[in-house]
Amino acid sequence: MGGWWRGLLVVGLLLAGFAVKGALIAPPALPNAGEFDVDRAVARLQRILGDQRPHPVDSDAGDAVRDRLIAELRGVGLQPLVRDAVDCSALPGSRVVSCSRVRNVVATVGAERPGRHVLLDAHYDSTPTGPGAADDGIGVATLLEVAAVLQSSPPPRPVTFLFNEGEEFGLNGSSAFMSGDPLARQVNSLINVEARGVTGPATMFETSEPNGPAISAYASASTRPFANSLSTDFAKLIPNYTDVVELKPAGWTILNYAIIGNETRYHTPGDTVASLDRRSVAHMGSEVLGATRALAGIPEPAAVHADRAVFTDIAGRWFIRVPIAVAATAVGLLLLVSAFVAWHQRAYRRPLIVAVAMALSGTVAAGLLGFALTSMRAGDFWRAYPLATYLGIYAALLAAMTATWARWGRGIDLAQARPAVWLLILLLGAVTSIVVPGAMIFFLFAPAIALLGIAAAHRSRAAGTVLNTVAIAVQFVMFAQLLAQIEMLLIDGPLWAVAPLAALSALPALVETDPQRLRPTVAASLVGMLALCVMALALPRSSSERPAAFTIDYFRDLDRREAKWAVATKQAPLPAGFPGKWSRGILPYNGRTRWIADAPDLDVPLPQARLIDGRNEGQGRRVRIAVSPGGANAVAIRFDERTMLVALGRPGQLERIPTKGEPDKAVVRCSGRTCEGFVVEALLADRQPIEAEVIATRFGLPPQGRTLVNARPVNAHPQYAPDSTISLDRVKF
Incomplete structure (x- = not known):
């Protein structure tokens, strides 16, 4: 299996591959994004955001942004309408009901044309923490420029642009659109644009189900695709709170796009136009424009290719899709063939056990190192320079896998090692695909090439080697791209989350080395791991480009x-x-x-919750409560966990409250100017007295907090919530 240098070369190439894998998901450079003018789109966004202050739902700053948005729409020749509504809505399974007054802005290109509408959606409100140039300024800029392009070349059927308000507070704008806007009944296709960072490619991460119609349109329209069915399956399993949550039940054909690079600026004051990557805007614009035209060219997309497909891009260059039935059959056949080959080569016992031990040892070593690093340096210390930390994790994984191969791989030749490795990969792929069927696409091509190589090796060793090398490369590239996405998405860790996939990426290459000559490789891997860990622990935890999270409250x-x-x-x-x-x-x-530190009594909002009506209904009762934020920007009533709530909201718009779920204490909250005197209604399953907390939040600190603000590190800023003044009182009804 080669000399001692071969092990060093293989491990060195693997570590180098892990180091540069980010290039696989880099936003493409599109100096000419076709008809989409990125400079014009960004200039519009700059004008709309003005002085780039936060503009949360139902705020004076939000009014100013909306006025400038309307002016821009009129400037491209559209006649926007403003839909004013008060909405209360809850996320699926949540025990939090969010209420606010929203003003959605809608405009249609080609309204006189026949057919149902393609809806393009973005939200124009920001969090109270930052200006939202990416979240969701990239959506606003994209929709405006697409509207301008379509005005000069109208599509075959109408395209409606929805700029909704209140997404950040609880999807209130999209909920109000579905419940009260007559245009909602004319739609059959949706493109949603979002962001969870300020850079990265326009990743298409969610579709309607079955996904066949959406993927057919996506495949025909995308020139630089970034999408895979594993990600879209995970989007259904994990919390994924975009406007699509409210819009998806309508049964439309849906494509949901987002950029997710550098989450350290997401929901922060650093989400500015200057920090928004122009490459991301260009890619998002070109992709959304193409998808809009593709969907607008199909009268009823849901009737086209109604089956389900598994799919993936390769480095943003190529897009592969396979009908799920074909993929499932192929994975099953590959697994059977692999099992037969392993049996024939006597690779299903010790060789398979050693392959399992290599994958497990690497995963465990990476997990233990991650635990050790976070024990030595608390918090997300890798936030500014994540590559050093992750390379240390990968070096530990490679060292453990190589040591395991060196210890127990002796006596196993390539004719046994290769079938064992690919049988293990296919076994794990089959199990994973049961839980997330979209994963099947990652277990088709490399195993098929490898099995062809094993068969070819009986006639030509050179042919077998070439095919096996191609299989290793294909496997690594496809899995490395997933690893890059995981690192970008799970910015808070856990660090070990990359280990199982990284182990499968490296396994086929490592068994090509000579287990008797790996001591220098193991030693070099350990030295590299130690050097990288020292670097990771020594590097600053924040930088000007990737600031630390640091939010100050007075309570x-x-x-x-x-x-x-x-x-x-x-x-x-x-x-x-x-x-x-x-x-x-x-x-x-x-x-x-x-x-936490002790603080003096300072001026705070004085929230109130007053019972204004209560009547018995069956075994329970219905109560109405008037709230006042007492000068705050938002107010919430949090009910005692013993309160038997059936539904919660405002009169005429109640949301069912799950008996169990998050949080333990059900909450109804209101944000904005409309909250003064806002009436909350609660339907109870019993007639017991209500105990609750009323919580008011005013954005900003008392003047006495200036000392703390000034002491905040230079490369740090609030994230997810602004510096706030919060007061809490307890009430009974």
């Missing part, structure tokens, strides 16, 4: 007469010399662990 418990300062840092330590005496803890307004 006052009005009922218990306690006041605290609180700092959320994602478990990272406070900087040396940060003023105050701090300890870790949890405050009543939020279950997140924070740094």
